[in-house]
Amino acid sequence: MTITKDALIYSLRDHSAKIGILGLGYVGLPLAVAFGEAGFQVFGIDPDLRKVKALNNGESYVQDVSEKQISRLVNNERLSATSDFSVLLHCDAVSICVPTPLRKTGDPDMSFILNATDELAKYMHPGMIIVLESTTYPGTTREVLLPKLGKDKGLVVGKDFFLAFSPERVDPGREDWTTLNTPKVIGGITEECSEVGATWYAQALNTVVPVSSAETAELSKLLENTFRMINIGVVNELAIMCERLGVDVWEVIDAAATKPFGFMKFYPGPGLGGHCIPIDPLYLSWKMKAFQYNARFIELAADINTNMPRYVVNRVMDAFNERGLALHNSNCLVLGVAYKPDVDDIRESPALDVIGLLQKKGAKVSYHDPFIPHLRTHDDIAMESVPDVMDAVRLADCIVIITNHSSYNYQAILKEAKFIFDSRNALGKLGKNNPKVVRL
Numbered sequence: 001m002t003i004t005k006d007a008l009i010y011s012l013r014d015h016s017a018k019i020g021i022l023g024l025g026y027v028g029l030p031l032a033v034a035f036g037e038a039g040f041q042v043f044g045i046d047p048d049l050r051k052v053k054a055l056n057n058g059e060s061y062v063q064d065v066s067e068k069q070i071s072r073l074v075n076n077e078r079l080s081a082t083s084d085f086s087v088l089l090h091c092d093a094v095s096i097c098v099p100t101p102l103r104k105t106g107d108p109d110m111s112f113i114l115n116a117t118d119e120l121a122k123y124m125h126p127g128m129i130i131v132l133e134s135t136t137y138p139g140t141t142r143e144v145l146l147p148k149l150g151k152d153k154g155l156v157v158g159k160d161f162f163l164a165f166s167p168e169r170v171d172p173g174r175e176d177w178t179t180l181n182t183p184k185v186i187g188g189i190t191e192e193c194s195e196v197g198a199t200w201y202a203q204a205l206n207t208v209v210p211v212s213s214a215e216t217a218e219l220s221k222l223l224e225n226t227f228r229m230i231n232i233g234v235v236n237e238l239a240i241m242c243e244r245l246g247v248d249v250w251e252v253i254d255a256a257a258t259k260p261f262g263f264m265k266f267y268p269g270p271g272l273g274g275h276c277i278p279i280d281p282l283y284l285s286w287k288m289k290a291f292q293y294n295a296r297f298i299e300l301a302a303d304i305n306t307n308m309p310r311y312v313v314n315r316v317m318d319a320f321n322e323r324g325l326a327l328h329n330s331n332c333l334v335l336g337v338a339y340k341p342d343v344d345d346i347r348e349s350p351a352l353d354v355i356g357l358l359q360k361k362g363a364k365v366s367y368h369d370p371f372i373p374h375l376r377t378h379d380d381i382a383m384e385s386v387p388d389v390m391d392a393v394r395l396a397d398c399i400v401i402i403t404n405h406s407s408y409n410y411q412a413i414l415k416e417a418k419f420i421f422d423s424r425n426a427l428g429k430l431g432k433n434n435p436k437v438v439r440l
């Protein structure tokens with residue numbers, strides 16, 4: 001054991017190590033809270049001044065983190081936020097939780113990781129453990145972070161400082177599996193890096209799963225999200241095939257799911273949404289191009305899934321036609337625009353595509369979402385959620401359900417609606433064989 005590693009492990013075990021969290025979003029804030037609750041002093045660092053101010057005032061802007069938790073940690077001086085990266089000088093253990101979106105061209109946008117790493121490099125000192133949490137392509141930790149960290153200061157990885165990757169698995173809105181009790185995979189650049197990283201995370205999280213390399217940890221996250229993306233692609237295609245066959249796709253899936261083994265249930269929908277599933281697998285397919293390998297399953301599923309909003313709008317148009325009506329000039333009310341039920345996140349939501357496509361067909365579109373009071377369409381048009389959902393339902397020519405929020409009274413909506421296109425089977429039995437309802 002080196003003295004540096006010994007000392008760092010000791011300070012992690014007795015919780016005297018100071019923690020830095022770069023990026024205080026959906027991933028970084030719950031992690032900062034988990035370390036604060038475990039008794040560490042945590043510095044949250046984020047260029048977004050509104051978030052910094054809110055946290056220092058004891059306010060939470062992430063649905064899964066309570067105001068009570070934040071104010072308790074802030075009052076006990078366990079958590080503070082800043083936009084000043086020089087606080088990293090005082091940090092022994094740093095997690096990077098910055099966004100990893102796609103560029104308009106579909107390539108990974110690494111600018112957030114690069115900026116955060118450049119800032120961190122300025123304040124590197126011996127005896128630090130750095131863990132990248134942002135979902136990214138395999139090789140990022142070794143090929144992008146490592147060359148930037150410690151070199152100018154003569155610091156050697158695995159000896160003077162430690163570097164690892166640990167994928168975040170948080171599922172916003174979920175109460176049974178949280179940051180605290182969801183097993184956490186971690187893989188280091190060297191064996192020593194894995195050991196230090198696992199020791200750190202085990203102080204705050206229930207189960208830590210060390211793996212042999214950063215690349216294994218990076219790929220494990222991409223496998224999880226690719227698995228979901230491809231399976232959703234399969235059931236979306238099944239929904240398209242079922243429509244042609246005149247078979248109820250929802251009944252088919254529920255029937256298949258009665259098999260007690262070897263089958264896992266996925267449901268079709270208007271398209272993928274959220275920060276992860278539509279994006280992360282494309283990081284892998286992008287990386288594989290450098291190896292002259294075409295990740296065919298990913299490309300195929302992406303193709304099917306990204307066409308779902310168009311498919312939904314075409315089905316809405318058909319439903320108007322079948323009623324001797326036109327979508328053009330009609331009043332369409334989109335119910336739910338968040339990317340999944342009961343969350344306040346609209347990132348990559350297929351609702352934005354559906355709204356844009358309905359508008360292009362000449363429909364007058366309004367929307368309601370209890371979690372999203374306003375939005376900007378892909379054409380940069382500002383929209384506000386209608387104030388009273390039932391008034392809007394009565395006025396609309398058609399209701400298009402995109403997100404099946406649990407707070408809606410679907411029975412009342414069905415009673416008042418002229419007709420409904422239900423892309424989520426939100427109406428369940430109420431919608432089956434109902435002439436007012438068209439289901440995906």
Ligand SMILES: NC(=O)c1ccc[n+]([C@@H]2O[C@H](COP(=O)([O-])OP(=O)(O)OC[C@H]3O[C@@H](n4cnc5c(N)ncnc54)[C@H](O)[C@@H]3O)[C@@H](O)[C@H]2O)c1
Nearest residue numbers: 022023024025026027046048097098100115116134135168
């Ligand atoms: N949201 C999820 O459900 C989820 C789940 C698993 C993994 N992830 C992954 O975790 C990462 C973070 O996602 P998120 O949802 O928390 O994003 P987010 O946008 O909610 O938060 C990211 C934060 O990073 C800040 N930031 C930007 N540049 C920075 C910099 N240079 N230094 C410090 N902070 C900076 C932003 O201001 C923002 O507050 C992404 O790679 C994402 O794919 C997200």
